[in-house]
Structure formats: C-alpha cells, structure tokens
Amino acid sequence: MNRDSKVSCRLICLTALVAVALASVYKSTAQDLDAQNRAARMPGQRVFDSNCAGCHGLDGRGGDKGIDIVDNMAGHNLTDAKLRNIVGKGIAGTSMPAFPELNQQQVRNIIGYLRSLQGSAGARDLPGDAARGKTIFFGSAGCSNCHTLAGNGGFLGPDLSRYGTNSSATVIREAITKRDRVEPAGYRSAVLTTLQGERLEGVIRNEDNFSIQFLTKDGTFHFFQRAALQKVETPGHSLMPSDYGDRLSATDLNDLVSYVIKSASRASATATENSWE
Numbered sequence: 001m002n003r004d005s006k007v008s009c010r011l012i013c014l015t016a017l018v019a020v021a022l023a024s025v026y027k028s029t030a031q032d033l034d035a036q037n038r039a040a041r042m043p044g045q046r047v048f049d050s051n052c053a054g055c056h057g058l059d060g061r062g063g064d065k066g067i068d069i070v071d072n073m074a075g076h077n078l079t080d081a082k083l084r085n086i087v088g089k090g091i092a093g094t095s096m097p098a099f100p101e102l103n104q105q106q107v108r109n110i111i112g113y114l115r116s117l118q119g120s121a122g123a124r125d126l127p128g129d130a131a132r133g134k135t136i137f138f139g140s141a142g143c144s145n146c147h148t149l150a151g152n153g154g155f156l157g158p159d160l161s162r163y164g165t166n167s168s169a170t171v172i173r174e175a176i177t178k179r180d181r182v183e184p185a186g187y188r189s190a191v192l193t194t195l196q197g198e199r200l201e202g203v204i205r206n207e208d209n210f211s212i213q214f215l216t217k218d219g220t221f222h223f224f225q226r227a228a229l230q231k232v233e234t235p236g237h238s239l240m241p242s243d244y245g246d247r248l249s250a251t252d253l254n255d256l257v258s259y260v261i262k263s264a265s266r267a268s269a270t271a272t273e274n275s276w277e
Contacts (some may be wrong), residue, residue, distance in 0.1 A: 037115055143256075
C-alpha cells in the first residue's frame with residue numbers, strides 16, 4: 001500500500017469514528033431532551049389527571065362529559081391567559097366548573113401539559129395558499145354564490161364557516177370534487193310552479209303536508225301553501241356544480257381547501273372565546 005493510500009484509509013477511518021461519535025452525542029442529547037420534556041410534563045399531567053381527565057379524557061380528546069381540547073383547533077388558538085381564566089372561573093352555563101382551589105403554579109402546569117398534548121397532535125398543515133383560496137372562493141369557483149364563509153356569501157347552500165374545523169384537507173377536497181352528492185336536509189333543490197304559472201328555482205328549506213318554505217336563487221325566502229302550487233319538481237341532484245375536479249387545477253383545489261380550513265379555525269376560536277367571556 002503506497003503512502004497516499006495509507007493516508008486515504010486513515011481519513012476514512014477518522015471520518016467514520018467522528019460520525020459514530022456525533023451520532024452518539026445526538027442520540028444522547030435527544031434522550032436528554034426527551035427525559036427533560038417528560039419530567040416537565042409530569043407535574044402538569046398529575047394535576048390534569050386529577051382534575052380534568054374525568055371529563056376530557058386522559059389524552060384530552062374528550063369523554064362523556066367534556067369536549068376534545070387537544071385536536072379542536074379552537075383550543076390551539078386560545079391564549080394561556082384565556083385558559084387560566086377558564087380553569088380558575090369555569091364557563092358559565094356549561095358543565096365546565098371552576099377550580100379555585102388550584103394555585104397559580106398548578107394552573108400553569110395544567111396549561112403546559114395541555115400545550116404538550118396539542119403539540120403532539122401536530123398543527124394542521126395547509127396544503128396551499130389560503131389567501132389565494134379566498135379569491136377562488138369568492139371569484140372563479142363561485143362558491144360564495146351559495147355558501148357563506150367568514151360571514152360573507154350566499155344562503156342557498158350550507159354555511160361553511162365551521163365546516164373545516166375538524167375535517168381533513170382530503171375530506172374537504174373530495175367534498176368539492178365529488179360528482180354524485182346526497183342533498184342535505186334543508187337544501188333539496190326544486191322547481192316550483194305556482195297556479196299563476198310562475199316558475200321558481202331554489203331549495204326547499206322546510207316542508208310539511210300543507211306548506212313549503214322555499215329559498216330562491218336570488219336569496220328571497222318564500223312561504224307557499226301547497227294548494228297554491230301547480231307543480232313541485234325535485235330534480236334529485238344538488239345545485240352544487242359537479243365539475244370542480246375538471247374546472248379547478250390541483251393548485252386551485254389546495255388553495256381553496258386551505259382557505260376553508262383557515263377560516264374555520266378562526267371562526268371556531270372566535271366563537272369559543274365569545275362563549276367563554
């Protein structure tokens with residue numbers, strides 16, 4: 001073996017030793033951090049298990065008496081100050097009691113543990129650009145002609161302000177592109193013909209054997225006695241377009257889904273905060 005070969009072999013061996021040493025250091029550091037995190041969570045976990053788990057479950061994801069406070073995006077958006085107020089004073093008109101017996105450190109421990117649970121659940125990653133999705137919702141896709149989101153839009157279709165709170169990006173995307181939809185109650189499409197021959201297109205919001213509450217495409221609400229109608233036609237298909245999968249690109253869909261999710265998270269947090277004032 002010549003001199004250059006020997007030097008090369010030494011360098012390779014040295015590099016390998018350094019890599020092994022670094023891997024050992026990284027592993028040790030990760031283990032130390034994990035141990036520190038577990039230690040930091042323990043006081044909060046003990047207090048949480050004693051006072052909160054009975055209603056919200058040991059994992060915080062809800063039970064028979066309490067809501068999910070881990071995956072619910074409203075909980076992620078509440079400040080620590082708001083959470084301290086909730087734990088200390090409870091929520092009037094709900095089953096959430098006050099815990100005045102807990103000292104400040106115990107409350108901080110509970111919140112710290114809750115944040116660790118929320119962190120383990122992971123933040124919801126948006127698949128696209130929500131700002132651009134807003135322009136699609138209120139523009140080219142025409143969603144706002146029928147749906148309300150963030151307080152704006154039409155009323156022919158269901159209000160989507162909270163729709164994306166617990167729905168995944170995949171579920172929302174499939175709902176947009178689905179071709180064969182089942183019309184939800186209160187939004188069944190119909191064409192009514194009055195005794196005078198006037199034809200009205202829209203959705204049946206409510207009905208019984210004697211009357212129909214009807215919302216036309218222009219947003220006007222009508223109440224008809226069935227005796228005043230010549231014909232009631234129900235096409236059996238949703239007014240929502242079935243060609244969004246063709247009309248919108250993959251990028252458009254990701255942006256639109258992102259706007260639905262982001263708007264729902266804001267609406268959920270606002271509604272929760274207002275109910276907890």
